[in-house]
Amino acid sequence: MVQAGVVVADLAAARMQMALSLGWHIVIACFGVGMPAIVLFAEWRGHRTGDAHFRLLARRWARAMGVLFAVGAVSGTILSFEMGLLWPGLMGTYGEVIGLPFSLEGIAFFIEAIFLGIYLYAWDRLPPVPHMLSAVPIVMAGVASAFFVVTANAWMQQPTGFDVAGGRVVAVDPWAAMFNPATPPQTAHMILAAFMVAGFGMASVYAVAMLRGRRDRYHRLGFLLPFTVAAVITPVQVGVGDWAARFVADNQPVKLAAMEGVYESARGVPLHLGGVATGGEMRYALEIPNGLSLLAHGDPQAEVMGLNEVPARDRPPVNVVHWAFQIMVGIGVALLALSAWFGLAWRRRRDFPRSRWFLRAASLSGVASVLALEAGWVVTEVGRQPWIVYGVLRVSEAVNPAPGLAYGFILVAAVYAVLTAGTVYVLRLMARRPVPIAPQESDVTGEPVV
Numbered sequence: 001m002v003q004a005g006v007v008v009a010d011l012a013a014a015r016m017q018m019a020l021s022l023g024w025h026i027v028i029a030c031f032g033v034g035m036p037a038i039v040l041f042a043e044w045r046g047h048r049t050g051d052a053h054f055r056l057l058a059r060r061w062a063r064a065m066g067v068l069f070a071v072g073a074v075s076g077t078i079l080s081f082e083m084g085l086l087w088p089g090l091m092g093t094y095g096e097v098i099g100l101p102f103s104l105e106g107i108a109f110f111i112e113a114i115f116l117g118i119y120l121y122a123w124d125r126l127p128p129v130p131h132m133l134s135a136v137p138i139v140m141a142g143v144a145s146a147f148f149v150v151t152a153n154a155w156m157q158q159p160t161g162f163d164v165a166g167g168r169v170v171a172v173d174p175w176a177a178m179f180n181p182a183t184p185p186q187t188a189h190m191i192l193a194a195f196m197v198a199g200f201g202m203a204s205v206y207a208v209a210m211l212r213g214r215r216d217r218y219h220r221l222g223f224l225l226p227f228t229v230a231a232v233i234t235p236v237q238v239g240v241g242d243w244a245a246r247f248v249a250d251n252q253p254v255k256l257a258a259m260e261g262v263y264e265s266a267r268g269v270p271l272h273l274g275g276v277a278t279g280g281e282m283r284y285a286l287e288i289p290n291g292l293s294l295l296a297h298g299d300p301q302a303e304v305m306g307l308n309e310v311p312a313r314d315r316p317p318v319n320v321v322h323w324a325f326q327i328m329v330g331i332g333v334a335l336l337a338l339s340a341w342f343g344l345a346w347r348r349r350r351d352f353p354r355s356r357w358f359l360r361a362a363s364l365s366g367v368a369s370v371l372a373l374e375a376g377w378v379v380t381e382v383g384r385q386p387w388i389v390y391g392v393l394r395v396s397e398a399v400n401p402a403p404g405l406a407y408g409f410i411l412v413a414a415v416y417a418v419l420t421a422g423t424v425y426v427l428r429l430m431a432r433r434p435v436p437i438a439p440q441e442s443d444v445t446g447e448p449v450v
Contacts, residue, residue: 010399010403010406011395011396011405013406013408014086014087015395016409017086017405017409017412018082018087019381020409020416021075021078021079021082021412021416022377022381023374023377024416024419024420025072025075025076025078025079026377027197027370027373028068028071028072028075029072029145030198030373031072031197031198031201032065032142033146033191033194033198034194034196034198034199035065035068035202036065036138036139036142037229038061038198038199038225038226039058039062039065040058040135041225042054042055042058042061042225043055043058043059043132043135046058053221057222057225060430061202062120063430064427064430065116066116066120067423067427067430068423069116071422071423073113075416075419078412078415080102082412086399086408087398087399087400088400089388089393089397089398089399089400090388090389090398093393094159094169094389096169096172096174097155097161097172098155098156098174098177098178099174100174100175101148101149101151101152101178102148102149102152104144105144105145108141108142108144108145108148109145112137112138112142115135115138116138119131119134119138143191146194147187147191148178150186150187151178151179151180151183151187152178153186153380154182154186154187155177155180155182155183156384156388156389157180157182157252157390158180158182159177159391159392160177160180160181161173161175161176161177161178161180181247181251182247182251185240185243185244185247188240188243189237189243189244189376192233192236192237192240193237193373193376195229195230195233196230196233196234196237196369196373197366197370197373198229198230199227199228199229199231199233200226200227200230200335200362200366200369201226201366201370202222202366203222203224203226203227203230203366204363204365204366204367205366206219206223207223207227207359207362207363207365209222210223210359211363223362224352227342227365228342230369231338231342231343232339234332234339235336235339237332238336241329245296246295246296246298249304252383252384253304253305254305254307254310254314254315254316255316255321255383256296256304256305257304257307258321258322258383259325259379259383260282260292260322260325261277261285261318261322262282262292262304262307263306263307263308264308265303265305265306265308265309266304267293268289268290268293268300268301269292269293269303270288270289270290270291271287271288271291271292271295272285272286272287272292273286273288273326274326275322276319277318277319277322292304314386316385317382317385321382321383324376324378324379324382325379328372328375331368331372335368335369335372338358338361338362338365341353342358
């Protein structure tokens with residue numbers, strides 16, 4: 001079968017390859033964004049209080065951070081090649097429009113790489129203050145990298161900064177393209193998500209260790225510091241998520257209709273919990289009367305556009321988008337409840353809950369945050385379908401028309417399988433081997449974890 005001059009199987013292979021690459025890289029990238037600040041704080045706290053446990057945690061986390069950065073550099077390089085190889089219709093036509101954020105992201109990447117090398121190499125070679133200052137550019141460059149990359153994706157959601165005349169892109173304004181209307185909510189949502197994934201992911205390792213009986217100060221601090229970061233950010237992320245959803249309601253009504261399975265335009269539209277879209281309607285869902293109108297527009301009688309307003313060929317796959325949104329929101333609510341449990345316990349007795357149920361939930365929080373992250377990106381990307389540039393360029397028009405893209409997908413899948421196995425092996429090996437410690441850290445005991 002051929003669609004817009006492209007074999008459908010090759011189009012599907014290109015989409016699956018990009019989804020695999022993005023879905024894999026984004027998890028590693030989140031640790032690159034959130035982990036440096038946590039490591040730096042642990043080192044600062046260790047020097048400020050004289051607590052060797054903080055310093056040892058920072059040292060071990062920094063080694064893991066170096067491994068994840070190296071792996072992320074590989075997956076990021078793969079992605080950069082895929083943008084040109086798989087989607088020449090996008091990059092060839094609009095490269096000058098969205099080239100600026102990619103260039104700035106490259107600069108941020110090199111700054112991060114240079115100072116990460118200094119930070120790791122100079123651990124015992126610089127005094128504490130200069131050493132900690134060398135980590136500041138890592139923190140800033142990691143956040144900046146995420147910001148610049150997400151602005152490019154935001155442009156694909158809300159394309160601005162160019163005109164089209166005679167079938168050609170003219171009047172290009174790269175800054176207007178980068179700071180498009182979708183940039184503020186989308187970049188804020190992604191950066192906060194990165195800190196949540198890093199915080200919950202790191203804390204979950206120590207939650208598992210405590211469930212196994214390791215309740216010493218080293219493991220308690222290893223859990224408490226990253227979990228606190230994630231728990232504090234979670235309610236903020238819920239607010240930013242509401243902001244992002246309202247933006248979608250105002251600017252991408254078809255995506256909102258797919259998120260909630262709304263087919264007929266109406267006022268006072270209910271919020272759907274669960275359900276399956278079939279036969280042109282949402283079935284088996286628990287409905288909250290007027291809920292969608294209220295959440296999307298702040299008015300319980302506000303009108304919400306339905307999918308039937310656009311041709312079937314311009315609609316995203318409803319069940320995929322709807323259930324990805326349900327998963328993201330459901331996990332977000334669960335993590336908010338877990339954070340509230342933690343916060344109430346801390347307020348009462350200045351300590352986290354010692355219940356095994358709390359530690360079991362905390363041990364799952366890392367995986368849960370990753371699932372919420374992936375589900376959120378499914379909503380963002382699949383909900384935009386069939387457009388690669390919303391309302392301007394279809395995915396089928398941007399894909400490489402060369403045959404045999406399925407072979408590339410198989411090759412890339414094999415590469416990521418090797419990367420996954422290698423990363424897990426190296427991190428587990430590092431967790432089992434103690435790192436060299438400075439004399440002032442020799443009083444720290446306990447089996448190393450991460």
